[in-house]
Amino acid sequence: MSELEELRSRVRTFLSAELASGAFTPHCDSWLIGYDPEFSRRLGAAHLIGLMLPIEFGGMGGGPGHRLVVSEELLSAGAPVAAHWFAERQFAPSVLRHGTVAQQHEWIPKVIAGEVCIAIGLSEPDAGSDLASVRTKAEQVDGGWLISGTKVWTSSAHHADAMVVLARTSGQRHVGLSQFIVPLPNPNVDISPIRLISGEHHFNQVTFDETFVADSDILGEIGNGWAQAMHELAAERAGPERYLSTFPLLEALLRDLPSDSRSADDIGRVIADITTFRTINHKVVELLAAGDTSASEIAILKGIATAFEQETVGIALNIANEPGNPTLVSPAAMSLLREAQYQAPGFTIRGGTNEVLRGIVSKGLLK
Numbered sequence: 001m002s003e004l005e006e007l008r009s010r011v012r013t014f015l016s017a018e019l020a021s022g023a024f025t026p027h028c029d030s031w032l033i034g035y036d037p038e039f040s041r042r043l044g045a046a047h048l049i050g051l052m053l054p055i056e057f058g059g060m061g062g063g064p065g066h067r068l069v070v071s072e073e074l075l076s077a078g079a080p081v082a083a084h085w086f087a088e089r090q091f092a093p094s095v096l097r098h099g100t101v102a103q104q105h106e107w108i109p110k111v112i113a114g115e116v117c118i119a120i121g122l123s124e125p126d127a128g129s130d131l132a133s134v135r136t137k138a139e140q141v142d143g144g145w146l147i148s149g150t151k152v153w154t155s156s157a158h159h160a161d162a163m164v165v166l167a168r169t170s171g172q173r174h175v176g177l178s179q180f181i182v183p184l185p186n187p188n189v190d191i192s193p194i195r196l197i198s199g200e201h202h203f204n205q206v207t208f209d210e211t212f213v214a215d216s217d218i219l220g221e222i223g224n225g226w227a228q229a230m231h232e233l234a235a236e237r238a239g240p241e242r243y244l245s246t247f248p249l250l251e252a253l254l255r256d257l258p259s260d261s262r263s264a265d266d267i268g269r270v271i272a273d274i275t276t277f278r279t280i281n282h283k284v285v286e287l288l289a290a291g292d293t294s295a296s297e298i299a300i301l302k303g304i305a306t307a308f309e310q311e312t313v314g315i316a317l318n319i320a321n322e323p324g325n326p327t328l329v330s331p332a333a334m335s336l337l338r339e340a341q342y343q344a345p346g347f348t349i350r351g352g353t354n355e356v357l358r359g360i361v362s363k364g365l366l367k
């Protein structure tokens with residue numbers, strides 16, 4: 001058995017034991033809505049977080065393939081990984097690349113142990129796709145900075161131990177942006193829920209009112225925030241969470257489906273698409289690990305894969321509505337279907353909308 005196959009088998013054993021003990025129920029979009037800090041800690045204790053992070057901090061020091069194998073297994077099982085997902089996917093690599101030695105020792109071991117939840121503070125009421133118009137500002141004072149402004153759609157801020165905030169320290173547009181690690185909760189940070197149509201609370205509006213951040217909490221260099229944020233966004237866009245968010249639903253439906261289902265063609269196409277996305281994804285994570293964050297391939301993968309995820313919800317609905325199926329489809333599959341329907345509109349928006357991604361691809365072609 002190859003090293004990656006052994007790793008895959010280890011994750012499956014871990015997940016089987018968790019499922020058998022009733023520790024979690026599979027969810028669609030579990031990397032965003034499956035918040036379970038205890039699960040994250042158990043995963044950390046099993047050395048299944050931080051596969052690419054250095055051994056000196058408790059990581060495995062592996063390559064992109066190691067991280068991909070673990071991510072694929074966790075997502076396709078619908079495991080509740082939201083408590084540590086952003087921390088491991090983009091925060092720890094950014095602290096490793098740009099952070100001070102003190103920041104690396106403070107944060108990275110905790111990320112690897114599954115002990116920290118990090119929120120990402122990029123979007124603002126008037127700066128989503130056009131991130132360069134960020135208006136949250138940071139003014140230098142004795143020993144640190146005062147941050148004022150509002151971030152919006154901030155996933156998990158109400159659970160987070162810290163939020164990485166992109167703020168303007170000088171200049172205009174892409175120039176003069178900087179990143180700060182703001183510890184939470186904080187008396188000068190107001191976190192208000194933005195509820196989904198289902199009433200659930202996953203993201204927030206976060207307001208900073210002259211919030212003091214010490215110089216020691218600057219992430220990277222003052223003025224280098226745009227480049228740092230783009231690197232993080234590339235990591236955010238490039239993973240299997242862009243085509244596996246609805247996999248638990250598909251799996252549950254397939255389990256219930258009769259072998260002569262008239263949806264067999266659709267199912268075959270879905271499986272072929274997932275296989276294609278996996279192939280592209282393996283290539284894309286290699287590009288990213290080699291430092292190529294501008295790659296059009298990342299934008300292409302996120303664009304077509306998230307459109308596919310939305311399409312699978314429609315296919316799942318057709319399957320559930322096949323004559324005879326409403327009685328065959330299990331309550332668990334129906335619950336996953338409802339969940340996927342609520343989450344699906346966000347698939348092609350979060351991390352950059354598909355229109356914006358098409359712009360990136362066109363610019364790449366013109367280079």
Ligand SMILES: Cc1cc2nc3c(=O)[nH]c(=O)nc-3n(C[C@H](O)[C@H](O)[C@H](O)COP(=O)(O)OP(=O)(O)OC[C@H]3O[C@@H](n4cnc5c(N)ncnc54)[C@H](O)[C@@H]3O)c2cc1C
Binds near residue numbers: 122123124125
């Ligand atoms: C589930 C979810 C979780 C999220 N979590 C976070 C988070 O944790 N942290 C965070 O910072 N943000 C988060 N976001 C915000 C997300 O990144 C933004 O919603 C997204 O970047 C779009 O920005 P906007 O909402 O301001 O829309 P706008 O930028 O106002 O776009 C509105 C519409 O105009 C189109 N448009 C805009 N510019 C162009 C252009 N140049 N060319 C063509 N069309 C264009 C867009 O495609 C879109 O259809 C989250 C969003 C969702 C849905």
